[in-house]
Amino acid sequence: MRSILLAGGGTTGHISPMLAIGRELRDRLPDVDVFALGTEDGLETTIVPAADFELLTIEKVPMPRSLSGSLLRFPQRFAGNISAVRRIIADRGVTAVVGVGGYVCPPAYLAAKQAKVPIVIHEANAKPGMANRLGATLTRPGRVGVTFPGTKLRNSALVGMPMHSSITGLDRSDESVRAAARAALGLVEGKPVLIVTGGSSGAQRINEAFLAAAAACQAAGVQVLHITGAGKGEALQAATADLPDYHVVDYVDGMDRAYAAADLLVARSGAATVAETTVAGVPAVYVPLPIGNGEQRLNASGSLEAGASQVIDNAAFTEATVTEVVLPLLADPAALSRMSRAAADLAYPTDAAARMAEITVSALRG
Structure with a gap:
């Protein structure tokens, strides 16, 4: 054969x-x-x-x-x-x-x-x-x-x-699709959704910043789904145990649901993440991994130039970034809509x- x-x-x-x-x-x-x-x-x-x-x-x-x-x-x-x-x-x-x-x-x-x-x-x-x-x-x-x-x-x-076709065929303009995704992920309607992920290996800097800012997210009326990476969520789980809108998981089976549920994504800018987020039309804040040959910053450059995302250096991503950049952006539906349209305008294959x-x-x- x-x-x-x-x-x-x-x-x-x-x-x-x-x-x-x-x-x-x-x-x-x-x-x-x-x-x-x-x-x-x-x-x-x-x-x-x-x-x-x-x-x-x-x-x-x-x-x-x-x-x-x-x-x-x-x-x-x-x-x-x-x-x-x-x-x-x-x-x-x-x-x-x-x-x-x-x-x-x-x-x-x-x-x-x-x-x-x-x-x-x-x-x-x-x-x-x-x-x-x-x-x-x-x-x-x-x-x-x-x-x-x-x-x-x-x-x-x-x-x-x-x-996967579940991402290429995702229609975030269909509110029923978004509602079903949020329900499947244990999220509720009526509150903005922030998805945080460091990819399959996790992202320590992102995790630490949100550990410090978790209470501020709750106070802002934001529900967070934080995908920490395998074995990297213990501190966050302990710190957010009394925060009902802060959900900590190691892994999500089917990122199409996370993209459908998200109003904003904070993530590393691995090639798959940037490509999938762009195709799905999810507004994003990227925090490139500062090692390797600089490919993660380059991966996000087209999205950044188009206005579909923001890029923040790993060393500069702190609790203050969450409270002064991420949460205000999440509270600005017009800005999020512009970012989604910019992603669509890239006409990504x-x-x-x-x-x-x-x-x-x-x-x-x-």
Whole structure:
């Protein structure tokens, strides 16, 4: 049986678009087995099987950034990963590798190149990571899709962010949809809704600022759904135990409901978050993660310039930001409406999963 290997993982920013592409491929190619490759350390170990995709794993082998014993062992471990993927390609009859970035992608791309298997790539971030920069040199023109206009990556074309149809089809102008989402999340009608999230890994700075400002949110008549990230909400849960409108959860299954319920979102500016929020038309305050290669600030730049969001540096995000910026914005329906319209005016692509599937099917034809 022929198969397609999806490569990627680590965070939901990689996993969500990978699964969206995988679902589209299954619909188009029902006779082809579509499965995923990740590591045992990433969120893919739970998210991928829960989405009904088989997951195979290889060793996580990050490139050492300093002179150490790890640097000396790296070549042999990395070569071992390439060999492991070559075996998977041979044993499973893999006819294409579709990568989205992460530790598994460099060995997957190199193994595919050695096996003369087509490589298809999706780059989520405005500033490409190392794995996809490598992969883009190994594939043909037109087989690399990027999320944001202006992303510089070899052989690429703009496709947008692959995402679930529950988000691309979300209509926040339908009050019944919003009411149903709020009810499902334990929220009430008649009070503004603020959604706070740091993504799958959480955001300590955001959590700390809202810990200090939780009582002010309650006093302002705002109901907060704060998604802290797994195991990072204990202090907030204790501090807000007597605040009936401050809801603390580790995780929300189905962010489409959070987007539907929200009047305003405070979040990191990971590529998936920015893309989904823009498509859904949710006004946002982004707090870019200040590490990596600066991709999170770049991810939010188009939204900021259009007036669909505000961006606040991580170091500057404090209790005062919540009380002096976030809460006043939430109390200004006209400003929120302008931000929603600005997001819609960006005309963000909503068919990225379909386009990536088309690229893959075309690659299979040669």
